[in-house]
Amino acid sequence: MNFGYCESCLQHETGKRHPESPDRLRAIRQALAEKHAVEYVVPDSVNLERVHAVHDKEYVAEFEEFCQQGGGDWDADTVASEESWKAALASAGIAEWAAMAALDGKDGRETPFALGRPPGHHAVEDDAMGFCFFNNAAIAARSVIDRGRADRVAILDWDVHHGNGIQDIFYDDESIFYASIHEDGLYPATGTIDETGTGEGEGTTMNIPFSPGTTQSAYLAALTELFGPALDAFDPDLLLISAGFDAHEHDPISRMRVSTEGYGLLTKRVRQIADDTGAALGFVLEGGYGLDTLTASIGMVHEVFSGYQPAPDDGEVSDPARDVIDQVKAQGFIGVPE
Known part of the structure; x- marks a missing residue:
């Protein structure tokens, strides 16, 4: 893969005990170097015009001033330092690079993966939350559409937490299809099955909230039975994966049961879905807080x-997971057979 990375992302300091630390990127790079010959692209930071296309200008200015004054606790979970402003611009720029590189034809062994932090999928239009300040995947998706590089973009979020920010930003937007597979009831307690979009965006949001303990067998079934058919009907030019790895069975802050090998199977499946629909494919890092599991999972991708x-996966889809899949089918998404 082609990995996008910038040293500025290490300067976003969150404190010694915060799970979203610079050690995440350090560990990823070290693990990749030990097993692979990896070269990195250093993209430009995102232009403020692209940030303002997604986020409220007053919020963006408030965040910049907050960092200039030294940062601190934005909320109980979300921490900034003086350099977090530059890191957030860099992280969004790496995501934008991944989207553009995918549309430029980078695929196969050159498929782009944005290794940035802070992550983004919880950031809403006018606020930071859940470790996130700028919504990286949303900025990337909006950028390629605004530039005329794509008419439609799909985002698949397999982070264990629901990406409420991406959903909120594009909830009434017919040009963006957002699908999330997440642990039901986990932070931020959004992403119910009946949240499917509104107005022109009705039917372009798909939530698959599995119960704690769900394995990759259900994830794979959801991709095959729900996401694949819906994506085929939506026909996007680009598929972005909001790639959190905190659904790993050994991640310290979740209770899902996706194995390292399972992430390989998910990757293989989404690659096939992208190929079948003719969509360019790129990855954007979100969560994942056990350093060993995070690095092993990205190495697997x-x-x-x-x-x-x-x-091959030899597990079975649990009855609760099957019930969720059936309930999502009943929402009547275009292309998804009931």
Whole structure:
């Protein structure tokens, strides 16, 4: 894969005990270096015009001033330092690069993966939350549409937490399809099955809230039975994966049961879905807080694009997970058979 990265992202300091720390990126780079010959692209930071296309100008100015004054606790979970402003611009710029590179034809072993922080999928139009300040994937999606590089973009969010920010920003937008597979009831307690979009965006939001303990077997079934058919009907030019790895069975802050090999299977499946629909494909890092599981999972994604074939899944879809899939089908998404 082609990895986008910028040293500025390490300067976003959150404190020694905060799970979203610079050590995440350091660990990823170290692990990749130990097993792979990896080269990095250093994209430009995002232009403020692109940020303002997604976020309220007053909020953006408030965040900049907050950092200039030294930062601190924005809320109980979300922390900034003086350099967080530059890191947030860099992180969004890396996501924008991933979207543009994918549309430029970078695929296969050159598929782009944005390794930025702070993450973005919880950031709403006018506020930061959940470790996130700028909504990286949303900025990237809006940018390629505004530039005329794409007419429609799909975002698949497999982070264990629901990406409320992406959903809110595009909830009435017919040009963006947002799908989230997440742990039901976990922060921020949004993303119910009946949240499907509004107005012109009705039917362009798909939420798949699985119960704690769900394995990759259900994730794979959801991709095959729900997301794949919906994406085929939506026909996007670009598919972005909001790639959090905190649904891993050994992640410290969730209770889901996706294995490292399972992330390989998810990667293989979304790659096939993108190929089948003719969509360019890019990845944007979100969560993942166990350093060993985070690095192993990203390494697995990389290996799949280098030709590795993950072992077939021999698990079964649990009854609660099957019920969720059936309830989502009943929402009547275009392309999804009931």
